[in-house]
Amino acid sequence: MSAEEASKVTVDAAVNAKPEQKQQREVQGKPNKPKSSKKATKAIELKTPKGTKDYADREMAIREQIFSTITQVFKKHGAVALDTPVFELKDILTGKYGEDSKLIYDLKDQGGEECSLRYDLTVPFARYLAMNGVSKMKRYHIAKVYRRDQPAMTKGRMREFYQCDYDIAGTYERMIPDTEIVVTVVDALQRLNLGTGFIVKINHRKILDGMFAVCGVPEDKIRTISSAVDKLDKLPWADVFVEMTQEKGLDPEVANRIGEYVKDKGGVELVQKLLQHPELSKNVKAKEGLEDLALFFEYAEYMGLDKNLVSFDMSLARGLDYYTGIIYEVVLVEESVKPIKVAQATAQLSISKPDGDAGKKKGSSDVVDESQVRVGSIAAGGRYDELVGMFAAAVRGKKPNAKQMVPCVGVSIGVERIFSILMAKAKKENDVRSSPVQVFIMSVREGMLKERMEIAKRLWDAGIPSEFMYKTKPRLDRQYEACDKDQIPWGIMIGKDEWDRGCVKVKNMIQKDEQFPMGQDIPLDGLVADLKARIGL
Amino acid sequence: MSAEEASKVTVDAAVNAKPEQKQQREVQGKPNKPKSSKKATKAIELKTPKGTKDYADREMAIREQIFSTITQVFKKHGAVALDTPVFELKDILTGKYGEDSKLIYDLKDQGGEECSLRYDLTVPFARYLAMNGVSKMKRYHIAKVYRRDQPAMTKGRMREFYQCDYDIAGTYERMIPDTEIVVTVVDALQRLNLGTGFIVKINHRKILDGMFAVCGVPEDKIRTISSAVDKLDKLPWADVFVEMTQEKGLDPEVANRIGEYVKDKGGVELVQKLLQHPELSKNVKAKEGLEDLALFFEYAEYMGLDKNLVSFDMSLARGLDYYTGIIYEVVLVEESVKPIKVAQATAQLSISKPDGDAGKKKGSSDVVDESQVRVGSIAAGGRYDELVGMFAAAVRGKKPNAKQMVPCVGVSIGVERIFSILMAKAKKENDVRSSPVQVFIMSVREGMLKERMEIAKRLWDAGIPSEFMYKTKPRLDRQYEACDKDQIPWGIMIGKDEWDRGCVKVKNMIQKDEQFPMGQDIPLDGLVADLKARIGL
Incomplete structure (x- = not known):
């Protein structure tokens, strides 16, 4: 067992x-x-559920810094906040996630509605727009999502994890918001100072669909073959070829034709080349997709996007069902420059297996360097023009009318990986202080709890983070230790003599003050002003 | 159906x-x-699950303001942040919530661990301390909790709702942290400017236990009789009497004696009076509790707590199992001054009935003014000295040793009710602008999309929230309308002539500028500095 x-x-x-x-x-x-x-005779396990973890003081400081940086960038582009419930009616999520639907967490039926934990923030956003008849919105949403995936916690792949989403809903001219989304995510990632490079891979669902048609993929196999292509960032071509031909029954001839296309990577010049391609350019959908990407590169240049950061990658497919236009994925360059290692490492890994199947797992995932798998991806997204209309239609039981179609484009930044990188950096630089306290109030002798409480009250009222020892008669050395432990920069010393004169001593607890090595006498009346000046409040 | x-x-x-x-x-x-x-032939319901809702732009602005005020106060008292998973192993929550355990949401068994959504933030905090052997921590945690309660959404009672918790864990001298907790919550509530009064009701589990013993409640009925007493804020004495005697089999004589005690409310003078009480003062536990409250009132005075805000209330019991010392509840004064209406209204209401039982519900809750029920409570908490040790013990199957006992005291602010109050206030004052955008970039004629994008890029790089219309050739009046709609204060007008001179026009879109009614010519080089000065960045 x-x-x-x-x-x-x-x-x-x-x-x-x-x-x-x-x-x-x-x-x-x-x-x-x-x-x-x-x-207690029946022992319980004291842990968080598989794939989840606690984030405590110092980690939270880093995380709050990440969220605040990202939020600022999203707001700079005009986004407003939206918060949705952590669970949705099960029906809302059904049929949106393709092969990954099996990873959805369901709530137990306890005699009410059937609900599931949200799998992403995109479907709840579309549900919100459809439910409220909102046809135009730039929104950001930073919240946890839930996937019953095989966790690789040390590397930041979890079952409960944060996503930071920014989406633009509304009927606008072709590719303008699509390009701004990429500008936004690049801005956010650059401001996070990861200390590591990244590139934005882009592709287009219509180019993929056109390519599959041109290669001869039967229409009813397009989505499943697309899923296979999406694994090319984790598996070598040979494995994907096997999946296409043996598992999914594709003609090997057709698979080989796909293999030729998906090798292509490049910039605007590749778009131009394919627009001249004798077969692809004749496919209406592929042509539309390629023209979109040409516009993307034009607008990206206007908005000052470094073209070296963008790679048009024909092998990028994205697993989710709901994309209809451009698709994005941002990958760290560290990982992306080691394709051979990635391919070797991941060939043995069973992908996205929920833990109910754990017993059936072939091979061992212990030998896999999981940092090389998918977690190299730190942001992803794309255009989904039909999701909102799909909800409106599902309610009325009819096709959505034009007013109910709300085209959307967006991106989701996965912060767990970013968090790991920044946490490691901060640990190396040893620069995370978690206590917010600025002043520690100490008694020199005789306890003076009443006086320490009175001073604390004054400082709290003035907004100065302050603490004192929860003891009626604490020893001075113990108070010093407590102050040291939390690296509290300022100490107030209350002595009987000073107090009778209406004064306390204020002392810098970190740097020695040559002029006042024992602290400086400050009258109570001026104490708040004096401390505010020292702290810089 | x-x-x-x-x-x-x-x-x-x-x-x-x-x-x-x-x-x-x-x-x-x-x-x-x-x-x-x-x-679409099978219609789905487009809604959020029962008892949950979305919070959009303007609501989010209010909510963020609440969180930021509360966080600042918690940090001022030295608290650090902790985040725990939204679900815990089911076993962690089992046996912690008394009669309310039936309100816990379970996750479906999908072949892994059995998990439940968190019911509060206190049990996860205790689990965290026990799991990591942390014996000392001041932590705050602002997050959603889940209860399968009957929702009364218009009044802020939900199944998914935020709690803002502040707890002090550690072995300290009696009543010092207990009192600071109340000082902290009062500070936070006052800074929220609710525009309505509140009082902090306090009582003590040991006083309750002593009182029950003195009245003659059999030891095995103490917890269940305590639960009945806790309903006195929602039910008249007559109903509670019936519950005690008929449902719970208490001797009516004993119940009447309890009835005499629980009428008592007051301040430090009531504590002193009861310390002289011929029977109660002879009960060891009651005496200990009363001495604790005497210390509470002493320290509260030192820390400048307005004594009119605190009421020692012998009828306050709190339903949860884990409290061991002082207990608190903060209620809005609006509600608390209408005890008769409360009693009448709630006599018909079935309490805390999960919706699986909805069919069996006696009477109709439709006639009840739910604003009068329990939601008047905006914060609650108390001391729980045994919860952490209980976890440690459950793992080892033995009683916790002294090192594993981590005494805790804390408070939880329920922000949904506070949110309703502040949202109503803001709506009345019409002062919530949701768009963060400061500058709208417009073309006077000929589209000039490239130029608008270039300017946007400049402003984004400088951290200035800016937008432009996603159209290649927008009409000027449409651009004005978009700017008006979001109340964007500054406009940049790009005209061909100005552009050729290296200039744009900057215009105040809200207040008329007498000197430059058509906007002011600003050279591109100085544009960022000019706008920053105007916006005050």
Whole structure:
């Protein structure tokens, strides 16, 4: 029995115990002793659920810095905030995520509606627009999403993780918002100072569809073959070829033709070349997609986007069902320059396997360097013109009318990977102080709790973060230690003599003050002003 | 069949459809048409799950203001941030919430661990401390919690709602952190400018336990009788009496004695009076609790807490199992001054009934003014000295050792009610602008998309929130309208002549500028500096 199964059995036992029994036991427990003393006989596992973790003080400081940087950039482009519930009606999520739908977390049926935890922030946004008849909105949303994926926590791939989304909904002229989205995400990533390069891969669903048609993929296989192509960032061509031909029954001839196309990567010159391509340029959809990308490169230049950051990549497909136009993926350059290692490492990995299937997993994922798999991707998105109309249609049971079609384009930044990078950087530079406290209020002798409390009240009222030791008669050395431990920069020393004169001593606890090595006498009346000046408030 | 049941049936139908079938249908759908055109025959409900809602732009602005005010106060008292997963192992939550355990949301068993959505932020905090062996921490946590309660959304009672928690963990001298917690929450609530009064009700679990013992409540009935007493803020004494005697089998004589005690409300003078009480003062636990409250009032005075804001209320019991010492509840004065109306209104209401039981509900809750029920409470908390040790014990299957006992005290501010109040205030004052944009970049004629994009890039780089119309050749009046609609204060007008001279016009779009009614010529080189000065960046 694996550790996970064992823990499950224990949990089941607890769950099956009748609630009344449990309550009874607690009530009978002797007062003032831990209520668990009897229950403790069945051990519970003290951990967070698989694929989740806690973020404490120093980590939170980094994370708040990331969110604030990203939020500022989104707002700079005119986005307003939207918050949606963490779970949606199950039906809202159904049929939106292709092969990944199996990764959705469902809530238990407890006699109400059937709900699922959100899988991303895009579908809830589209649901919001459709539900409220909103036809135009630039919104950002920073929140957690949930996927029952195989976690690789040390590298930032989790089952509960944050996404930072920015989307533009509305009927606008071709490719203008699409390009601004990329400008926005590049701006945000650059301001985060990752200390590592990245590139934005772009492609277009219509180019893919056109290409598949030109290669001879039957129409009913286009989406599934597209899913196979999407794995090319994690698997070598040979594996994808096998998936296409053996698993998905594609003619090897056709697969080989696809193989020729998806090798292509480049900039605007590749777009121009393909616009001249004897077959592709004759496919209406492919031509439309290529013209879109030509406009993208034109506008990107106007908006000052560094062209070396963008790569038109014919192998980028994106798994989700709802994309209809341009698609993006931002990858860290560190990873993307090691394609061979990626291919080798990941050939053994079973992809996206929910843990219910864990027992059936072939091979061992222990040997895989998981940093090389997909987590190299730090942002992704694209255009989805039909999702909102799809909701409107589902309600009325008819095709959406023109007013209900709300074209959207957006991007999602996955911050867990970014967090890992910045946390490692901060640890190296040892520059994360977590305590917000600026002043520690100490008594020199005799406790003086009343006086310390009075001073604290004055400082709190003035907005100065302050603490004192929760002890009636603390020793001075203990107070110094507490101050040191949290690196609190300023100390207030209350002594009987000074207090009788209406003064306290203020001391720099980090740097020695040559002029006032024992602290400086400050009258109570001027204390707040004095400290504000020292702290820079 | 009720509307809810009907929707459930539809959802079931969708869920039971095999995923492969669904995918097939999508793939076969004609490209470029909404994929829902076939699925749309089964209508879905376009809504958020019961008891949840979306928060959009203007609401989010208010909410962010609330969080930022509260966070600042928590940090001022030395708190650091902690974030925990939205779900916990089910076992972690089991047995912590007394009668309310039935309100916990469980996740569906999909072949992994059994998990539940968090019910509050306190149990996850205690789990975090026990799991990491942390014996000392001041932490704040602002996040959503989940309860399958009967929602009263218009008044701010929801199934998904935010709590703002501040807790002090650690072994300290009696009542010092307990009192600072109240000082902190009062400071936060005052800075929120609710425009309505509130009082902090306090009581003590040991006083309650002592009182029950003195009155003659059998030891095995203490917790359940305590739950009944806790309903006195929502039910008249007569109803609680019936619950105690008929439902819970308490001797009516004993119940009457309790009735005498729980009428008492007051300040430090009530504490002193009860310390002289012939029976209560002889009960060791009651005496300990009363001495604690005497210290509370002493320290509260030192820390400048307005004594009119605090009421020692013998009827306050708090439903949760884990409290061991002082307990708090902050109620809005508006509600608390109307006890008769509250009693009448709520006598008919079935309390905390999860919606699986909806059919069995006696009476109608439609006639109840739900604003009067419990939502008058905007913050609550107390001391829980055994919860952390309980986790440590549950893992080892033994009683916790001294090192594993981490005494805690904390408070939780429920912001949904606060949000409703502040949102109503803001609407009345009409002072919520949601768009963050400061500058709208317009072309006077001929489109000039390239030039507008170039200017936007300059402003974004300088951190100035800016937009332009996503159109190659927009009409000037349409651009003015867009600017007006979002109340964007500054306009940049690009005309051919000015551009050729290296200039644009900058215009105040809200207030008329007498000197430059058509806008002022600004050279491109100085544009950023000029706008920053105007905006005050």
